[in-house]
Amino acid sequence: MITLALAGKPNCGKSTFFKAATMAHAEIANYPFTTIDANFGVGYVRAVCPCRGLDLTCQACSGGIRYVAVNLIDVAGLVPEAHKGKGLGNQFLDHLRQADAIIHVIDASGGTDSEGNSVEPGSHDPLGDIQFLEYEMAMWVYGILEKHWQKISRSAQSKTYPIEKGVAEALAGLGIREHDITAAETATGVPLVKCQGETLVTFCHHLITISKPMLHIGNKVDETSDALIKRLSDADIHFVSAASELALRNAAAGQLITYHPGDPSFTIAKEETLSPGQKAGLARIKALMERFDGTGVQQTINKMVFGELDMIVVYPVEDENHFTDGKGRVLPDAFLMKKGSTPHDLAFQVHTDIGKGFLYAIDARKKMRIRESHVLADGDIIKIVSTAK
């Protein structure tokens, strides 16, 4: 399962986003270091379930909307100079290594200063926060490499060991692959053996951006001035109101409204059951959703998974005629896979043994056998035939 980390300064709304997206309980409060350790939870990407188009009745989706699970980590607030151990220091960065991609939450309203303290909205320029996370992470990687650099370059010079291998070993466990290292080396434009100081920092910067896709989102857009909205949209920031999403999910759980996460709007169930305060609150959220095309929470997760991480959803079935598993359940599973994946990759994702015993696959929509090297498309329904059961 893929893992997305929510990172950023204290107070920008990570836990609110996390709670809305997972409906789990993370502490939500208005001061730095509420979250002293990462919170792990399960959130969802939203996809169109194939059942509707096939006229099937499916138990796994919600009115044709399919939510596919992803891991979410609510990383404790990160402050500038964290790589030197400031704030909770390397602990934050250590959590980030577990992530496939990072959602960098910024307080768009300018109500959080550079240390993560709550200030009057508009008194801090959120544009200044964009580069900070990438920088902290790059410096963190640099710190690790620097410690081992002499040894790594010495063995590379004596030609006993390729330098990329040495770097990969020093960074083992950070979720960085060897081809990320060669890609970062190319981007730096200086061979790794010649890197030191500044050029090594540049290399680390490239390595971080290559190995950990990052999306910067501007939260608290409900409190953000028009001028800041303009500035941040010019910087390509995607707007979010995590608090609005949380309110909607709570209202939906209490059956006050009908809302499917990711919908551009919601409908009120029974107008007369709402207090004047609730009515006003929901009206504000409705206006915000019209302006920004939803609250941005579900949109962020989808953008990350389908955009930055370039994934598709594939549905494995056992019975290609009824689109079911062995128990007759329609479209029981949905798998997130990298674009470019093949039926054989899918077989391995279902189970290692199924992958090892892979014989061939059937495209259930077309009832056609497909080659092992066939590239899967989003929404494909696939039966795998394997010697393993």
Ligand SMILES: Nc1nc2c(ncn2[C@@H]2O[C@H](COP(=O)(O)OP(=O)(O)O)[C@@H](O)[C@H]2O)c(=O)[nH]1
């Ligand atoms: N206005 C507004 N406030 C928010 C939003 N999201 C979070 N907050 C508030 O910002 C404060 C910090 O939120 P929290 O989620 O604990 O931030 P964290 O430190 O990044 O985890 C809390 O008072 C939240 O209620 C939002 O979308 N809009």
Ligand SMILES: [Mg+2]
């Ligand atoms: Mg928090």
